Amino acid sequence: MNEGFSNLVTHIGDFLDKTQDGYAIFSMDDVLIGCNQAFADILYLNTELIIGQTFEQLYREIYKNQKGPIINTTDIDQWLIEANKKRRSRDFRIFEIDLKDGRWFLVSEQISDKGELLLHAKNITKQKVLEHNLHQHTSELSNLAATDELTQISNRRSFISQVSSEINRCERNKLPACFCLLDIDYFKKVNDEYGHITGDQVLVELAEVINSLLREYDPFGRIGGEEFGLFFPDTTIEQGQEICQRLCELIVATNFNSPAMPINITVSIGVVEYWQGATFEQLYSQADNALYEAKDAGRNQIAIHD
Numbered sequence: 001m002n003e004g005f006s007n008l009v010t011h012i013g014d015f016l017d018k019t020q021d022g023y024a025i026f027s028m029d030d031v032l033i034g035c036n037q038a039f040a041d042i043l044y045l046n047t048e049l050i051i052g053q054t055f056e057q058l059y060r061e062i063y064k065n066q067k068g069p070i071i072n073t074t075d076i077d078q079w080l081i082e083a084n085k086k087r088r089s090r091d092f093r094i095f096e097i098d099l100k101d102g103r104w105f106l107v108s109e110q111i112s113d114k115g116e117l118l119l120h121a122k123n124i125t126k127q128k129v130l131e132h133n134l135h136q137h138t139s140e141l142s143n144l145a146a147t148d149e150l151t152q153i154s155n156r157r158s159f160i161s162q163v164s165s166e167i168n169r170c171e172r173n174k175l176p177a178c179f180c181l182l183d184i185d186y187f188k189k190v191n192d193e194y195g196h197i198t199g200d201q202v203l204v205e206l207a208e209v210i211n212s213l214l215r216e217y218d219p220f221g222r223i224g225g226e227e228f229g230l231f232f233p234d235t236t237i238e239q240g241q242e243i244c245q246r247l248c249e250l251i252v253a254t255n256f257n258s259p260a261m262p263i264n265i266t267v268s269i270g271v272v273e274y275w276q277g278a279t280f281e282q283l284y285s286q287a288d289n290a291l292y293e294a295k296d297a298g299r300n301q302i303a304i305h306d
């Protein structure tokens with residue numbers, strides 16, 4: 001043993017009871033032969049009483065006390081069988097545990113040539129909290145980036161991406177589908193007569209009314225202004241036309257902005273049948289042509305692209 005190493009061995013004990021990290025050594029037959037205070041604190045057990053106990057006895061005690069590491073089971077015997085299978089399966093193991101008090105530890109287990117097991121538990125609660133917050137912020141940001149601020153449905157970008165992946169699915173599974181563009185008729189009049197804020201309210205309610213008729217997985221988004229896009233996977237053109245007909249009827253029958261000042265609107269819808277190999281741009285352009293036909297033909301109606 002070189003001098004530096006023997007100095008380390010002599011002095012390391014002074015640090016072991018200062019550190020927040022838990023240290024413990026188990027014998028070949030898994031009896032706890034030594035540990036520091038931090039390790040006992042993690043288990044919520046008394047240092048003096050745990051020396052000489054086996055890993056199994058310790059975990060049975062923790063399970064009984066319902067303090068310390070979370071043991072997610074209703075059957076501790078089965079849990080110990082599974083834990084023991086993993087425990088000495090490799091010379092070095094690393095895993096995370098969480099405690100009832102909310103702390104998290106990164107635990108490493110190293111087995112020596114003599115078969116003794118050195119356990120080191122590092123407090124990683126701060127990192128876990130940061131990780132959790134970051135994850136939450138990321139998902140909030142991606143929701144924001146995909147949502148139309150006014151109507152809270154998908155925005156143009158997110159709608160295009162959902163339709164594109166549905167197009168791929170329909171292509172792979174040889175499914176029929178319909179793409180629709182829906183536009184409010186004479187919406188300028190609503191704004192002119194009732195004001196822009198009421199116009200906004202009509203848009204919000206319209207999105208809700210349309211959503212109430214759709215299946216949960218039908219992509220539906222606000223393309224821009226008073227124009228909305230819909231995609232019906234696994235739907236024939238006849239079925240698509242029927243859904244659009246029901247949408248038109250429901251919208252005509254709805255009193256928007258009620259009870260303040262009920263407003264009635266109509267919509268025009270351009271529908272195109274999906275064909276194998278079609279792109280979003282092609283479907284959009286053909287549905288747009290059909291939408292103009294519906295407007296030209298007097299509005300409050302559906303036009304199917306030929």
Ligand SMILES: Nc1nc2c(ncn2[C@@H]2O[C@H](COP(=O)(O)OP(=O)(O)OP(=O)(O)O)[C@@H](O)[C@H]2O)c(=O)[nH]1
Nearest residue numbers: 183184185186187188189191196197199200225226
């Ligand atoms: N309140 C409100 N109005 C909007 C919004 N986006 C677009 N608009 C209005 O929608 C109206 C669209 O007018 P036009 O393109 O002339 O269409 P229209 O009056 O609906 O007539 P047709 O589509 O030809 O039946 C304009 O008055 C826009 O200001 C919005 O987010 N909120």
